[in-house]
Amino acid sequence: SAVISQKPSRDICQRGTSLTIQCQVDSQVTMMFWYRQQPGQSLTLIATANQGSEATYESGFVIDKFPISRPNLTFSTLTVSNMSPEDSSIYLCSVGGGEGYYEQYFGPGTRLTVT
Amino acid sequence: DAKTTQPNSMESNEEEPVHLPCNHSTISGTDYIHWYRQLPSQGPEYVIHGLTSNVNNRMASLAIAEDRKSSTLILHRATLRDAAVYYCILGTSYDKVIFGPGTSLSVIP
Numbered sequence: 001s002a003v004i005s006q007k008p009s010r011d012i013c014q015r016g017t018s019l020t021i022q023c024q025v026d027s028q029v030t031m032m033f034w035y036r037q038q039p040g041q042s043l044t045l046i047a048t049a050n051q052g053s054e055a056t057y058e059s060g061f062v063i064d065k066f067p068i069s070r071p072n073l074t075f076s077t078l079t080v081s082n083m084s085p086e087d088s089s090i091y092l093c094s095v096g097g098g099e100g101y102y103e104q105y106f107g108p109g110t111r112l113t114v115t
Numbered sequence: 116d117a118k119t120t121q122p123n124s125m126e127s128n129e130e131e132p133v134h135l136p137c138n139h140s141t142i143s144g145t146d147y148i149h150w151y152r153q154l155p156s157q158g159p160e161y162v163i164h165g166l167t168s169n170v171n172n173r174m175a176s177l178a179i180a181e182d183r184k185s186s187t188l189i190l191h192r193a194t195l196r197d198a199a200v201y202y203c204i205l206g207t208s209y210d211k212v213i214f215g216p217g218t219s220l221s222v223i224p
Binding site for chain 1: 147149151153157158159160161164200202211212213214215216217
């Protein structure tokens with residue numbers, strides 16, 4: 001298993017600003033993922049972040065809006081840029097995947113409110 | 116991506132078994148069946164996965180139809196803590212996890 005922490009746990013931000021969310025894992029992992037969960041909805045995958053390569057974004061998400069860094073095997077950041085109220089969501093990171101690993105582990109999430 | 120179909124919501128009485136169904140008629144031969152659940156105000160947590168045979172672990176059992184076009188997650192004795200959204204997801208170990216709407220399970224005391 002893996003233990004994942006996220007910072008901040010929640011934040012209230014003004015529109016037009018940016019917020020960087022940190023994801024720390026207690027072990028080295030190959031694959032990390034970032035999700036968004038809008039109020040009352042299921043989770044939507046934003047991007048896959050593998051160490052040493054550019055993040056791969058899902059349809060509807062772009063690097064300019066959600067830049068991701070993956071400097072090593074235990075850490076990643078997601079930035080929500082030029083925020084609008086529509087970006088108010090819970091953002092979650094998860095780890096897992098790779099040969100033989102069928103389980104993904106999720107962080108507690110970062111609750112973002114944009115005013 | 117292979118799709119799954121689940122009921123939007125289900126109810127169960129506390130201490131009774133719960134059978135959560137999932138249909139996946141387009142499942143491929145290499146797709147595993149995964150179940151996750153999300154408790155209120157928490158991130159999702161892994162429950163169980165299987166390929167062809169029924170599987171048991173400390174949390175639940177997974178019953179897989181012989182043709183693999185459907186499966187059932189079984190909670191043997193529902194507790195209030197089992198109230199959550201349950202997601203049935205297909206994929207391999209290399210796949211990203213794509214969530215559908217899931218089944219919202221309510222447990223009645």
